[in-house]
Amino acid sequence: xxxxxxxxxxxxxxxxxxxxxxxxxxxxxxxxxxxxxxxxxxxxxxxxxxxxxxxxxxxxxxxxxxxxxxxxxxxxxxxxxxxxxxxxxxxxxxxxxxxxxxxxxxxxxxxxxxxxxxxxxxxxxxxxxxxxxxxxxxxxxxxxxxxxxxxxxxxxxxxxxxxxxxxxxxxxxxxxxxxxxxxxxxxxxxxxxxxxxxxxxxxxxxxxxxxxxxxxxxxxxxxxxxxxxxxxxxxxxxxxxxxxxxxxxxxxxxxxxxxxxxxxxxxxxxxxxxxxxxxxxxxxxxxxxxxxxxxxxxxxxxxxxxxxxxxxxxxxxxxxxxxxxxxxxxxxx
Numbered sequence: 289x290x291x292x293x294x295x296x297x298x299x300x301x302x303x304x305x306x307x308x309x310x311x312x313x314x315x316x317x318x319x320x321x322x323x324x325x326x327x328x329x330x331x332x333x334x335x336x337x338x339x340x341x342x343x344x345x346x347x348x349x350x351x352x353x354x355x356x357x358x359x360x361x362x363x364x365x366x367x368x369x370x371x372x373x374x375x376x377x378x379x380x381x382x383x384x385x386x387x388x389x390x391x392x393x394x395x396x397x398x399x400x401x402x403x404x405x406x407x408x409x410x411x412x413x414x415x416x417x418x419x420x421x422x423x424x425x426x427x428x429x430x431x432x433x434x435x436x437x438x439x440x441x442x443x444x445x446x447x448x449x450x451x452x453x454x455x456x457x458x459x460x461x462x463x464x465x466x467x468x469x470x471x472x473x474x475x476x477x478x479x480x481x482x483x484x485x486x487x488x489x490x491x492x493x494x495x496x497x498x499x500x501x502x503x504x505x506x507x508x509x510x511x512x513x514x515x516x517x518x519x520x521x522x523x524x525x526x527x528x529x530x531x532x533x534x535x536x537x538x539x540x541x542x543x544x545x546x547x548x549x550x551x552x553x554x555x556x557x558x559x560x561x562x563x564x565x566x567x568x569x570x571x572x573x574x575x576x577x578x579x580x581x582x583x584x585x586x587x588x589x590x591x592x593x594x595x596x597x598x599x600x601x602x603x604x605x606x607x608x609x610x611x612x613x614x615x616x617x618x619x620x621x
Contacts, residue, residue, distance in 0.1 A: 293601070295319070295399070296377035297328040297384060300367040304386040305338040312346055312353070315384075315392045319352070322399055324379070327601030329354045330386075331371040334361030347599055354601035359594040365469040368449060370593050373462060376600065381453045390450040394487045398452040407454035407480035413446040415488040443476050444484060456480065467592065468582050520579065523572040530568050537561075 297315065301308065312328070319326045330343045330353065346353040356374050358367060368383065375381045380402050384390050394411055401409040449471055453461065457480040464474055 292376045292378050293327045294324040294377060294379040295322070295326040295382060296375040296380075297326065297382045297395075298331065298368065298371035298375055299328060299384060299386050300331045300333055300364050300371060301335060301339050301343070301386050302333045302361065302364065302367070303335050303337045303339060305335070305342055307388055308339060308342050308346075308386055311386045311388055311392070312350070314388070315395075316350070316352065318392045318395050322396055324399070327352050327354060327376070329356055329371050329375060329601065331367045332357045333364065333367035334358060347601075352601050355597065355599045356595065357597040359596045362593045365471050366593050368471055369469060370595070372453075372458060374598060374600075375458070377455065379455060381455075381458055383449050383451055383453065385450070389490050390448070391487065391490055394450075394485065395452075397485045397487075401483050401485060402452050402454060404483075405481060406483045407457040408451065408475065408478075408482035410444055410447050410451040410475070410482065410484055411487050412444060412484040413448070413489045414486045443473060444482075447472065447484070449475075451475065454480070465592065467585050467590070469592075519575045523575045526568055527572060530565060534565075 297319065299311075304311075315328060319328070330346070332340050332343055332355065340357060343353070343355050343357075347355050356370060358370060362370075372381060372383075380399070382395055382398065384392065384395070390411065398409045398411065453475070457478055460478045460480070461474060464477070
């Protein structure tokens with residue numbers, strides 16, 4: 289195996305062929321100027337376009353580039369975990385997306401803070417070019433909600449996956465193996481000395497984002513249920529309030545009947561009460577079901593992902609175009 293690098297850049301990729309070559313060119317220029325040995329690991333998460341052939345071509349022509357090809361699409365959170373599992377850096381790992389919304393030119397600032405002794409250096413968005421008002425507003429609301437609900441885990445606002453992780457923090461992070469993964473929360477959970485680096489997030493240069501509002505909504509649900517049981521408490525308190533309301537309502541009916549006689553209640557008011565109680569019950573069952581489903585998935589103990597092919601940076605330079613043997617093909621992790 290080639291010598292391990294000080295810095296490894298992990299890049300999860302799903303249908304990124306439109307801008308992958310431009311990204312690699314900018315990343316190479318930035319990393320070469322830092323002055324530390326480095327490599328980049330591209331994690332192909334079941335892309336349906338030409339992303340995989342492009343990464344294979346990069347590994348042939350650039351000894352810094354490596355490939356981790358998953359057996360199918362597992363989702364970004366799992367793909368990022370796979371990349372961190374296979375990162376060989378002795379110093380730190382840098383996580384960045386390939387869409388160039390997170391500029392590689394910010395990486396030297398992250399490395400500078402790491403050299404000052406910080407184990408977690410996260411890039412915090414000062415501006416979000418290319419995002420709609422709705423997306424900016426909902427993102428701000430989500431981070432605000434997570435800061436209120438997170439308890440002892442403080443999720444930094446306006447912060448994505450773009451960050452540098454020191455080796456100590458990475459080794460701690462790799463011990464967390466839950467299937468329902470909200471990586472932003474896991475980054476915050478491990479702690480260690482952390483600092484923010486402010487930057488302006490650019491608009492996407494090529495291709496289309498695979499994150500629609502439905503995907504972002506599901507990611508928000510993952511984040512909330514992974515780090516707090518507040519929804520369960522809300523369901524309990526809602527049940528108590530409805531029970532108290534029903535008790536007071538029933539009491540006033542009894543008193544009114546004793547004082548004024550029994551008047552036939554109206555159908556609309558009856559239906560309103562029935563639908564309200566039914567809605568509260570279904571909502572409570574839904575909250576319980578979300579947590580129960582996550583428990584069910586964890587008890588199956590399936591591997592987080594399967595590796596179809598793994599070529600570390602520099603292997604093709606050493607073994608030639610045929611590459612080394614593939615002992616990790618079909619590996620369960």
